[in-house]
Amino acid sequence: QLQLQESGPGLVKPSETLSLTCTVSGGSISSSSYYWGWIRQPPGKGLEWIGSIYYSGSTYYNPSLKSRVTISVDTSKNQFSLKLSSVTAADTAVYYCARHFLANYDILTGYYNLGWFDPWGQGTLVTVSS
Amino acid sequence: EIVLTQSPGTLSLSPGERATLSCRASQSVSSSYLAWYQQKPGQAPRLLIYGASSRATGIPDRFSGSGSGTDFTLTISRLEPEDFAVYYCQQYGSSQTFGQGTRLEIK
Numbered sequence: 157q158l159q160l161q162e163s164g165p166g167l168v169k170p171s172e173t174l175s176l177t178c179t180v181s182g183g184s185i186s187s188s189s190y191y192w193g194w195i196r197q198p199p200g201k202g203l204e205w206i207g208s209i210y211y212s213g214s215t216y217y218n219p220s221l222k223s224r225v226t227i228s229v230d231t232s233k234n235q236f237s238l239k240l241s242s243v244t245a246a247d248t249a250v251y252y253c254a255r256h257f258l259a260n261y262d263i264l265t266g267y268y269n270l271g272w273f274d275p276w277g278q279g280t281l282v283t284v285s286s
Numbered sequence: 287e288i289v290l291t292q293s294p295g296t297l298s299l300s301p302g303e304r305a306t307l308s309c310r311a312s313q314s315v316s317s318s319y320l321a322w323y324q325q326k327p328g329q330a331p332r333l334l335i336y337g338a339s340s341r342a343t344g345i346p347d348r349f350s351g352s353g354s355g356t357d358f359t360l361t362i363s364r365l366e367p368e369d370f371a372v373y374y375c376q377q378y379g380s381s382q383t384f385g386q387g388t389r390l391e392i393k
Binding site for chain 1: 287333
């Protein structure tokens, strides 16, 4: 059974960089059938997709966060990671990692159409505060 | 960006009743690329439905999804006590966006 687990600091200072890692167990991150994604949820609010990565390193980012986000993958450790720079209090949230299914592949554009998320990690709360 | 609006914000029903949750998109969602999730307090979201109407593995058949274009519905035929939670829709036809959620509470 595939499981994902987020890890990283629970407290980050404003203007610094938030760094989290997701460890995948029970399956290989190098599967050609999936991307691997990050989603966040501010306390008491809804869900926001941050970005996703393929085992090859190909990435898709939320345009609203793209300038501050870097997602990387380490297939030898079966992990992928998130870095979010220049954080503010608005970045305080529970951060989830999840397997990101592919909806389809567009032959004309060469882009994957990413789909739904399943399963999700348990999430980790990151608070931005001095 | 496709904006998803879920209604109602809160739905109060009793166990055994039928629940109908709505998700309306600001523009047409291509290929019915819409998913539904259930989230209980302190837990991660759980996938219920993808492709607007396909149930995820292990999801009871009292959960069903329907719709196309801009209007989608999640129906729970007979509510069980464990179904009271927050439900989110997600479209993946154009990038990825989520609705703001519908809280299903016990009446």
